[in-house]
Amino acid sequence: MDESLEQAALRELREETGITQIFLEQLFTFGDVDRDPRDRVVTVAYYALIDLNAHQLKATTDASDAAWFPVAKLPPLAFDHDKILTVALKRLKGKLRYEPIGFELLPKKFTLSQLQHLYETVLEETLDKRNFRKKILSMELLIDLNETEKNVSHRAAKLYQFDEQKYAQLKEQGFNFEL
Amino acid sequence: MDESLEQAALRELREETGITQIFLEQLFTFGDVDRDPRDRVVTVAYYALIDLNAHQLKATTDASDAAWFPVAKLPPLAFDHDKILTVALKRLKGKLRYEPIGFELLPKKFTLSQLQHLYETVLEETLDKRNFRKKILSMELLIDLNETEKNVSHRAAKLYQFDEQKYAQLKEQGFNFEL
DNA sequence: GATGTATAGTGTGAAAACTACACTAACTAG
DNA sequence: CTAGTTAGTGTAGTTTTCACACTATACATC
Numbered sequence: 001m002d003e004s005l006e007q008a009a010l011r012e013l014r015e016e017t018g019i020t021q022i023f024l025e026q027l028f029t030f031g032d033v034d035r036d037p038r039d040r041v042v043t044v045a046y047y048a049l050i051d052l053n054a055h056q057l058k059a060t061t062d063a064s065d066a067a068w069f070p071v072a073k074l075p076p077l078a079f080d081h082d083k084i085l086t087v088a089l090k091r092l093k094g095k096l097r098y099e100p101i102g103f104e105l106l107p108k109k110f111t112l113s114q115l116q117h118l119y120e121t122v123l124e125e126t127l128d129k130r131n132f133r134k135k136i137l138s139m140e141l142l143i144d145l146n147e148t149e150k151n152v153s154h155r156a157a158k159l160y161q162f163d164e165q166k167y168a169q170l171k172e173q174g175f176n177f178e179l
Numbered sequence: 180m181d182e183s184l185e186q187a188a189l190r191e192l193r194e195e196t197g198i199t200q201i202f203l204e205q206l207f208t209f210g211d212v213d214r215d216p217r218d219r220v221v222t223v224a225y226y227a228l229i230d231l232n233a234h235q236l237k238a239t240t241d242a243s244d245a246a247w248f249p250v251a252k253l254p255p256l257a258f259d260h261d262k263i264l265t266v267a268l269k270r271l272k273g274k275l276r277y278e279p280i281g282f283e284l285l286p287k288k289f290t291l292s293q294l295q296h297l298y299e300t301v302l303e304e305t306l307d308k309r310n311f312r313k314k315i316l317s318m319e320l321l322i323d324l325n326e327t328e329k330n331v332s333h334r335a336a337k338l339y340q341f342d343e344q345k346y347a348q349l350k351e352q353g354f355n356f357e358l
Numbered sequence: 359g360a361t362g363t364a365t366a367g368t369g370t371g372a373a374a375a376c377t378a379c380a381c382t383a384a385c386t387a388g
Numbered sequence: 389c390t391a392g393t394t395a396g397t398g399t400a401g402t403t404t405t406c407a408c409a410c411t412a413t414a415c416a417t418c
Binding site: 290291292308309312313331332333334335336337 | 392393394395396397398
């Protein structure tokens with residue numbers, strides 16, 4: 001009774017996985033009559049985006065078996081939860097082009113190849129390397145960290161960081177991210 | 180207990196205004212703690228788009244004073260309903276460019292000027308007449324009805340209709356509406 | 359230390375899309 | 389028949405998009 005929907009979503013996520021301080025957004029509210037055969041249940045679904053490498057899962061109270069699964073190899077889900085996931089993936093794909101949410105899925109420091117690979121995976125299409133780099137760099141939303149990858153057995157790539165401040169500022173002036 | 184959220188939204192709209200058979204979509208679910216000072220209320224909001232001229236309001240059971248109001252001249256709204264409306268307008272503005280929802284707000288038969296005027300109103304910017312026509316016609320989603328306006332005191336404009344079938348078909352092939 | 363292997367990083371030209379811009383056409387009212 | 393109102397149309401310059409292939413750098417291995 002004393003927390004908002006978003007607060008509740010954040011709390012549940014924390015309780016079940018230990019994850020905090022991430023991008024979280026309302027997805028959709030599912031309210032069909034027979035979703036759960038036992039009872040009438042309305043679900044306000046939220047989705048989170050997260051850099052998987054930076055977050056260890058610590059299953060705590062509710063779920064003792066929280067774990068990562070590739071989208072293509074999910075275990076069976078309860079009720080209509082596969083439908084919820086489908087809606088979430090569609091939302092991610094739809095939003096990736098028009099909002100800089102891809103960065104939520106990468107480490108703070110990332111290479112352009114990592115970013116491109118992320119886009120290719122989510123959008124399910126290949127992108128031209130030169131054109132991709134040209135476009136993303138021309139937005140001037142990436143900070144060149146003057147650092148390179150470590151521990152790779154080939155030419156090390158430069159590391160970049162997303163400039164959130166500048167994006168917030170440009171957005172106020174009517175700028176639209178589009179990739 | 181026996182109707183989905185969407186069914187409930189459609190029923191409420193019908194009961195309060197007599198309006199049926201229109202575009203209706205879930206907007207957002209509002210669940211802050213103190214939205215309604217009397218009680219904890221979670222609202223799953225839906226928004227509808229409608230050709231105002233084609234629908235007479237028939238206030239029936241619940242609300243005896245259903246009426247049209249210009250967005251800029253609304254009466255005071257209860258609770259956080261102004262916030263809900265703001266979210267709805269933002270959604271409309273955001274969606275207008277990428278989905279052909281503008282047609283929901285016009286009569287079935289409309290002129291290009293009407294369509295342009297609608298876009299200009301919602302987007303709050305002026306558009307060039309020639310460029311607008313070029314672009315919308317190049318999508319080949321409008322059916323030329325070979326009819327003209329009636330009862331206007333100037334040159335009568337041609338009437339068009341949105342080709343929903345063709346759009347559905349193109350969409351499956353990966354076409355994206357954008358204006 | 360030479361060679362192989364893997365990924366990083368870079369430029370150009372053709373085609374397409376976008377933008378800015380002003381006049382004539384058609385109809386009605388008076 | 390004239391005035392007033394909106395419909396309807398084309399072009400040239402600029403920008404953006406797209407397709408495309410080679411060199412650079414780092415490490416591993418022999």
